[in-house]
Amino acid sequence: MKPNARLIAIFVVILLYVPIVLMQAWIDPRRHEFEPKNDQIGTIGKALPIEFTLVAAAGFREAIAGLLWVRTDKFFHEGNYDAIVPMVRIITWLDPHNVDVYQTGAWHLDYNFTDNEQRSDRRYLPLSVALLEEGIQANPTITKLYADLAFTHYFRKMCNYERAIYWYRKAQDVKETDSKQPYSTDPDTGKRDQYVIDPILGKPRPLADPTIVGHGLAHALQANGDIDGAIVQWQHCIDEHKRLIIESPETKYQDESGLRVAERNLFETIERKKFRTVDTQPPINLDFDAWVVRTAPRQFRFEGRANFIGATAFKLEGHQVTWGPVDGARIAYRLEDDGYQQPKELPFELNVALPKNVTIMQDSASVTHGKFSRRANLDQDSHGDNPMYPFKAERYKLTFWFDPRDPASSPPNLGDRIGWLGEGLTDSKYLDLSGKVPGSLQGPDEKANVRLIKKVIYLTRDDIMGTGEKKFE
Amino acid sequence: MANNATQQPDQGDAGAAAGMTGAISSGTNDSFSGEYAIEIVNLVKRFRNLITREWVTAVNDISLEVKQGEIFGFLGPNGAGKTTTIKALLGLIFPDAGTVKVLGRAPGDNDVKYQISYLPESPYFYEHMSAKEVISFYASLFGMTGADREKRVDYLIDLVGLKSAGNKPLRAFSKGMLQRVGIAQSLVNDPKVLFFDEPTSGLDPIAHRDIRDLILHLKNEGRTLFLSSHQLSDVEEVCDRVSILYRGKIRKIGRVDDLIAGGKVEIIADNLKLDEKTTAAFKAKADEVEQIGSRVHITGGADNASKQAILDIIRAAKADIVSVTPTRRTLEDIFIETVRGGEEEAGEALHLDAAAGS
Amino acid sequence: MSTIWTLASGTFGEAMRRKILNVFLFVAIAMIVLFFAFASFSPTSDMIITMATGLGIISMAGVFISVILGINLIPNEIDKRTIYTILSKPVKRHEFLIGKFLGGLATVFVNILLMGVLFVIGVALFKDPHHHIRLDILEGVLMIFFQLMLVNALAVMFSVFTSPFVNFFLTFAVYIMGSMSSITEALGGESANGKRSAVIQGIFKAIHFLVPNFGNFNVQNPIIHPDVVIQNMAKYIATNILYAIIYSLIMLLIAILVFDRREV
Numbered sequence A: 001m002k003p004n005a006r007l008i009a010i011f012v013v014i015l016l017y018v019p020i021v022l023m024q025a026w027i028d029p030r031r032h033e034f035e036p037k038n039d040q041i042g043t044i045g046k047a048l049p050i051e052f053t054l055v056a057a058a059g060f061r062e063a064i065a066g067l068l069w070v071r072t073d074k075f076f077h078e079g080n081y082d083a084i085v086p087m088v089r090i091i092t093w094l095d096p097h098n099v100d101v102y103q104t105g106a107w108h109l110d111y112n113f114t115d116n117e118q119r120s121d122r123r124y125l126p127l128s129v130a131l132l133e134e135g136i137q138a139n140p141t142i143t144k145l146y147a148d149l150a151f152t153h154y155f156r157k158m159c160n161y162e163r164a165i166y167w168y169r170k171a172q173d174v175k176e177t178d179s180k181q182p183y184s185t186d187p188d189t190g191k192r193d194q195y196v197i198d199p200i201l202g203k204p205r206p207l208a209d210p211t212i213v214g215h216g217l218a219h220a221l222q223a224n225g226d227i228d229g230a231i232v233q234w235q236h237c238i239d240e241h242k243r244l245i246i247e248s249p250e251t252k253y254q255d256e257s258g259l260r261v262a263e264r265n266l267f268e269t270i271e272r273k274k275f276r277t278v279d280t281q282p283p284i285n286l287d288f289d290a291w292v293v294r295t296a297p298r299q300f301r302f303e304g305r306a307n308f309i310g311a312t313a314f315k316l317e318g319h320q321v322t323w324g325p326v327d328g329a330r331i332a333y334r335l336e337d338d339g340y341q342q343p344k345e346l347p348f349e350l351n352v353a354l355p356k357n358v359t360i361m362q363d364s365a366s367v368t369h370g371k372f373s374r375r376a377n378l379d380q381d382s383h384g385d386n387p388m389y390p391f392k393a394e395r396y397k398l399t400f401w402f403d404p405r406d407p408a409s410s411p412p413n414l415g416d417r418i419g420w421l422g423e424g425l426t427d428s429k430y431l432d433l434s435g436k437v438p439g440s441l442q443g444p445d446e447k448a449n450v451r452l453i454k455k456v457i458y459l460t461r462d463d464i465m466g467t468g469e470k471k472f473e
Numbered sequence B: 001m002a003n004n005a006t007q008q009p010d011q012g013d014a015g016a017a018a019g020m021t022g023a024i025s026s027g028t029n030d031s032f033s034g035e036y037a038i039e040i041v042n043l044v045k046r047f048r049n050l051i052t053r054e055w056v057t058a059v060n061d062i063s064l065e066v067k068q069g070e071i072f073g074f075l076g077p078n079g080a081g082k083t084t085t086i087k088a089l090l091g092l093i094f095p096d097a098g099t100v101k102v103l104g105r106a107p108g109d110n111d112v113k114y115q116i117s118y119l120p121e122s123p124y125f126y127e128h129m130s131a132k133e134v135i136s137f138y139a140s141l142f143g144m145t146g147a148d149r150e151k152r153v154d155y156l157i158d159l160v161g162l163k164s165a166g167n168k169p170l171r172a173f174s175k176g177m178l179q180r181v182g183i184a185q186s187l188v189n190d191p192k193v194l195f196f197d198e199p200t201s202g203l204d205p206i207a208h209r210d211i212r213d214l215i216l217h218l219k220n221e222g223r224t225l226f227l228s229s230h231q232l233s234d235v236e237e238v239c240d241r242v243s244i245l246y247r248g249k250i251r252k253i254g255r256v257d258d259l260i261a262g263g264k265v266e267i268i269a270d271n272l273k274l275d276e277k278t279t280a281a282f283k284a285k286a287d288e289v290e291q292i293g294s295r296v297h298i299t300g301g302a303d304n305a306s307k308q309a310i311l312d313i314i315r316a317a318k319a320d321i322v323s324v325t326p327t328r329r330t331l332e333d334i335f336i337e338t339v340r341g342g343e344e345e346a347g348e349a350l351h352l353d354a355a356a357g358s
Numbered sequence C: 001m002s003t004i005w006t007l008a009s010g011t012f013g014e015a016m017r018r019k020i021l022n023v024f025l026f027v028a029i030a031m032i033v034l035f036f037a038f039a040s041f042s043p044t045s046d047m048i049i050t051m052a053t054g055l056g057i058i059s060m061a062g063v064f065i066s067v068i069l070g071i072n073l074i075p076n077e078i079d080k081r082t083i084y085t086i087l088s089k090p091v092k093r094h095e096f097l098i099g100k101f102l103g104g105l106a107t108v109f110v111n112i113l114l115m116g117v118l119f120v121i122g123v124a125l126f127k128d129p130h131h132h133i134r135l136d137i138l139e140g141v142l143m144i145f146f147q148l149m150l151v152n153a154l155a156v157m158f159s160v161f162t163s164p165f166v167n168f169f170l171t172f173a174v175y176i177m178g179s180m181s182s183i184t185e186a187l188g189g190e191s192a193n194g195k196r197s198a199v200i201q202g203i204f205k206a207i208h209f210l211v212p213n214f215g216n217f218n219v220q221n222p223i224i225h226p227d228v229v230i231q232n233m234a235k236y237i238a239t240n241i242l243y244a245i246i247y248s249l250i251m252l253l254i255a256i257l258v259f260d261r262r263e264v
Ligand SMILES: Nc1ncnc2c1ncn2[C@@H]1O[C@H](COP(=O)(O)OP(=O)(O)O)[C@@H](O)[C@H]1O
Pocket: B047, B048, B049, B050, B056, B057, B058, B076, B077, B078, B079, B080, B081, B082, B083, B084, B085
């Protein structure tokens, strides 16, 4: 090679590094769609055994995540709940697109961990929300995740219908084309391609399933007292089902059954709207009261009375429908350290800083013949290294309440008497118009106009630990 | 020296080069008409031993020219610097000082490469290929294609006597067969100048002879051959000229006959009494005197004066002259001489085993 | 051009007969094990693990093939002295280098493709309940190939001035460093607590931008999770291919510059 040619070659080498650097700068933000975020890497390295980290780094990231997930499932079946949170954390870091992990992980956190039979540990709820929100951020086109998050707000002991509606609507916004087209935010422009036209059908195609998302939104609107909104939504669902029956014959069966449900619900909602405005007046006085009986140290009976007389019958299109027994209302109660603030947000980290030594117990009792009573043995989970009910505080706050919006607390027959938001109920002592639902993650819901029933009792540590039967009210 | 292009080539060598290339050549591409096919001027090459970190001067300031059509024997014991010199001529390594030229151009010049070829010491080829495929591969490097290439390959395989083994993979080849493949590849381009590095070393006597015949064949075709070897006997029959390299320096250079002729005679005398007078006389004129049985063997210079002087002494002693034989000098003799006569290495021990080589 | 072609096909033929095929055999066995090992999981988990492990095995086997091949391409010719006969023919040194590189690359390509096709067929036969031919797997294999092209170029570049033994560790070290794109990016960026000095930050930034970023090429995630939509996937792939080609060109140019002055 001549000296001149050498010089040129050296110059070209230096010059070629310019596009390399430019391309790398372009690639970097996009690469994170495939892999963990920068700040997570170090933590993964610390959390995983070195051989796992190495294997993961060698191109087996998703495989390691998949195997850990299988292992996590075993932990769940073994009842080893404490191991699940860090596992889910590591797995979703390793593979942010394994949607199953977000869904099932959140389900463990907000349902299985807080199940009445197993644990009444509400402290995991913000984690569940955080996990699903992260999942949505990583997988913005996966509407299942939106629907799950909405359902968590709607049903799973959160009763935050505003948020439920918010996430259902977000899911409805998600559109896609048949090809893998941009959906998330473009890092360059910050713009979102909201409505990409379906190249085959020529119109936006919903990624959101009209049953899972559409029906869910209608229910949430109804629970939030927006009956007109719910009616519009049911109608929308019906239209969607009909459209999809024609356009997607392969899922025809699914949409046909969805259509039947939507049509019945639309009809019933319209009917109920008519007569609930009439039949719920004048409000019934519940004459609510509640108390707790300590039967032994850390063992209680949560009791009370409420004059929940549901509607026994109502007319649908001329023919009479008779409801079953009036029972079915549920009174929720929550025992927690006095002054404890439920954290509104809890970042989903490897070592979740769950408030230690805090006692929170939440459950509900069904009202039968105007009375409710339910036993709770908080002794069994109060010992050991990491007890669920440590009872370390001096003072405790016990709240009994009834939320007419909650589908689990207020079945339709009751709703037909007391109304969507409790318009048909009142109580001389315990009516509460603050909109504050105990344990809510989002704080008071002032716009809701909900008529809650609420009673608070304060207990000391001695009251909890004392022997002999004693009633507190 | 470099621009001899206008001069007429030396008559004797040019005669050999003219018109006798028929057998192998398919038409030599003549573009160079200079006198010297190879020129080396004050070539120096040093290497650094990677382990001891010491510098070794492999070639220490050598100069020589090889005329077109000449067969040049580049002799020297192992480690003398032969391969190093050849590599420098081919542009595989770069001189530390001095210049080398092949066909008037700097080594590594692509145009020159069309007209030269190289047979390395104990060559290796892609083992997965058959002899034919290898030759075909090298032919492709010269841009040959199709039927031309096939014809050439078949011809060369036949020429080096591999016809029956031409389709076997080289993995199964003996050293001698590989050497034949090596020669065939070196003839692919009908080269004007050939560099053969130790072409016969390590071969069995039959392969040895065949390859010598091949070289003679090439010689008859008027090609320029630069032949390295550590054994004089390999090259003396074929070479026009030889040089002797030792420790990076050319110690002797000249025609083979002259080198050998510069040797000794052994004179055997009978009925010679080695008395004091005769012994003293021999001491002055002869190199060695030895009584073997009844005869006396006297070794002396091969020049006429020394020979006559010794014969005079024998005649004066009235003894019978049994025989006068010029002793064939071995390369070893010449090495010994060269080293003994060498100024630089005076006092250094000579390792004969280096000369005997493998 | 024909010279380069001759050299490349010679190299390919030689390489395909080497022990590298043992790696291929190992991969085939590993895949067969893979197809039957995880049958006890849930179908989703099963598919995810199969896909991820299969692509991981192909990628890792590919890296091994590329490194072993790349580090030996040139030194083998020198050791076996075949380079002498080649370079004394009308072959320019850069032609030799490019020919060797392309021959090695073709070997890698064929091996990777065979593994990829084997995997696609295996998935269709044993894993996918509908026996779909998942051609998107080959998209991932394509990216693995371009990553390996860069590995190969890197190994060839080092091979012109280091021994294969040193080169093995050198290439692997750079491969590992380049695979940790996220870490070098993070360390080269602003630190959360401001503890990292500007010098360290600069060093990592330089590493991140100048060392070949093998981490860029891992696009198996959307193949493992077909529901996931990655924006501008085609553009991302195209950019990475361009990146691999340009970076390989840089490596080859450096190799040519060094090799041109190298004694053989
Ligand atoms: N690449 C090299 N590195 C170090 N030393 C070398 C190298 N090549 C040759 N030498 C040394 O140079 C000297 C001459 O070697 P060489 O030319 O191969 O001798 P010959 O071919 O005459 O046997 C020897 O001492 C040898 O060890």
